[in-house]
Amino acid sequence: MKAFLKAAMAALILTPAVAAPALAQNGPLRIEITEGVIEPLPFALPAFVAETPDATEMAAQIGQVIAADLTGTGLFREIPREAHIQRIGVFDTPVSYSDWQAINAQALIVGGVSMQGGKLVVKFRLFDVFSGQQMGDGQQLAASPASWRRLAHKVADVIYSRITGEGGYFDSRVVYVAESGPKDARQKRLAVMDYDGANTQYLTDSSTIVLAPRFSNAGDKVLYTTFETGFPRIKMLDLASVSARLLPEVPGTMTFAPRFSPDGASIVYSLEQGGNTDLWKMGVDGGQPQRLTNSPSIETAPSYSPDGSRIVFESDRSGTQQLYIMSASGGEPTRISFGEGRYGTPVWSPRGDLVAFTKQHAGRFHIGVMRTDGSEERLLTASFLDEGPSWSPNGRVIMFTRESPGAEGGAALWSVDISGRNLKRVPTPGAASDPAWSPLLR
Missing domain, CATH: 2.120.10.30 (TolB, C-terminal domain)
Incomplete structure (x- = not known):
């Protein structure tokens, strides 16, 4: 928990002139940010699981957009998937925290994508690797397949908000x-x-x-x-x-x-x-x-x-x-x-x-x-x-x-x-x- 706190504080770019936000209200941590960036916060985002055969392409695209949203802020750094030790093949796979700690992942994002009744359904969970806890509840979003980018931006907004304590801006x-x-x-x-x-x-x-x-x-x-x-x-x-x-x-x-x-x-x-x-x-x-x-x-x-x-x-x-x-x-x-x-x-x-x-x-x-x-x-x-x-x-x-x-x-x-x-x-x-x-x- 202390290791995650230190990394999270280092990852968030704020100056003393900006009000310091708290970490997600539903998460295990609450931080006051007063210092500048040292290194972006490393996160792991395994390929989102395609839970129906017709969701394979969408699952890959949604994961790419979420990663691009987070890394594009300059506050986060994605750990390459080839470095992952644990492989997530099922959305509900129990998290092996030691495997993610070994590659210095501070946050872990797990997701699943399916097509249900003509709707694209995306669900995800966010984990604090060093405290060994899930950050907030898992969420599920649904929209038409044409709105897949908006769904990805919405997921990224929730993740951004839980880690930084600020509102997101990707779905805009x-x-x-x-x-x-x-x-x-x-x-x-x-x-x-x-x-x-x-x-x-x-x-x-x-x-x-x-x-x-x-x-x-x-x-x-x-x-x-x-x-x-x-x-x-x-x-x-x-x-x-x-x-x-x-x-x-x-x-x-x-x-x-x-x-x-x-x-x-x-x-x-x-x-x-x-x-x-x-x-x-x-x-x-x-x-x-x-x-x-x-x-x-x-x-x-x-x-x-x-x-x-x-x-x-x-x-x-x-x-x-x-x-x-x-x-x-x-x-x-x-x-x-x-x-x-x-x-x-x-x-x-x-x-x-x-x-x-x-x-x-x-x-x-x-x-x-x-x-x-x-x-x-x-x-x-x-x-x-x-x-x-x-x-x-x-x-x-x-x-x-x-x-x-x-x-x-x-x-x-x-x-x-x-x-x-x-x-x-x-x-x-x-x-x-x-x-x-x-x-x-x-």
């Missing part, structure tokens, strides 16, 4: 702008994919420029900016029907940078009129818009706090692009960014404790985070052009756009842990920008 999607064509004449359309780049679907064509898609908190709708009328307008797309409608406009204005309120009842956005840009709010079904700011400056990129009580946004009212927080009903804002350089595209963490942002300083672009009072600023990335952060559902990972320089350069999606570790490119079929992470799917 990302909406983004898919780009094609030369750099000086890009064609853009909306696309949505699984968080890991699989199952890409295109939501719009490339007949007009689209920008900055944003999910509703229910994950069923997407707001974005379109230029289909020749000027920026806000459009709302229903994902179930893949139908979209333009939101009401004030004649002679341009509207852009929309974002849903946490309850989904209203939208905050930027409205430009007569050369001045302020923040406004309207109901999702229209109604009388409410002006939130009134300043001879540019206010844009608003983002709600998780409880809907406050809004963080960018403004140049101080003479340079900086971050401000104000009440969701408007009023005098408070500046929170005071470092060197310019700050933009702020996004409130789902946990409520941090704000992610884009920073430009000394010819470089960065993705960073700070406390909501502006303290403890940390820069996580640096490149020719990094911008537009979006949070994973559990507030652990940030996805953003990275643009490469030169005439042949292009935009791509990248992700990074909030500690600044595990920086990696997110696979997409082509160039991509403006990611927005959904909540966990339902």
Whole structure:
């Protein structure tokens, strides 16, 4: 038990600035995490048992996705199957803990897959090898065979949560702008994919420029900016029907940078009129818009706090692009960014404790985070052009756009842990920008 505790603490990347979670409530361990990573936690995942002949291929694919989800976090390391001593041929095979201890497995994942009445059924159990105990109850999930990837992500989410004490983020999607064509004449359309780049679907064509898609908190709708009328307008797309409608406009204005309120009842956005840009709010079904700011400056990129009580946004009212927080009903804002350089595209963490942002300083672009009072600023990335952060559902990972320089350069999606570790490119079929992470799917 002590050995597992030490390994688990070493495996989890958190900084002192992040609240320390506890291990799974149903497990034998409860840990406080205050230190950085030394080595990823080693786990063993024997091939999931195909309990019916028609489930063999699915069992192999599901196990691969679960392993990829866990190792992709940078917190876990899979022990190769050829190193396994015990072989799991039946789901209920008693666990020989000494065999798994011998290869230094800290966690063991055992699963079974079957087809029952046209449904794909996945069951699994998680074991703490060094304490010799099962962590939580075994679980069984069922869905259509076409949803096998979602089942795998759900299993990985449960395992991740039990070991780290945090919510998972694998069963989620990302909406983004898919780009094609030369750099000086890009064609853009909306696309949505699984968080890991699989199952890409295109939501719009490339007949007009689209920008900055944003999910509703229910994950069923997407707001974005379109230029289909020749000027920026806000459009709302229903994902179930893949139908979209333009939101009401004030004649002679341009509207852009929309974002849903946490309850989904209203939208905050930027409205430009007569050369001045302020923040406004309207109901999702229209109604009388409410002006939130009134300043001879540019206010844009608003983002709600998780409880809907406050809004963080960018403004140049101080003479340079900086971050401000104000009440969701408007009023005098408070500046929170005071470092060197310019700050933009702020996004409130789902946990409520941090704000992610884009920073430009000394010819470089960065993705960073700070406390909501502006303290403890940390820069996580640096490149020719990094911008537009979006949070994973559990507030652990940030996805953003990275643009490469030169005439042949292009935009791509990248992700990074909030500690600044595990920086990696997110696979997409082509160039991509403006990611927005959904909540966990339902």
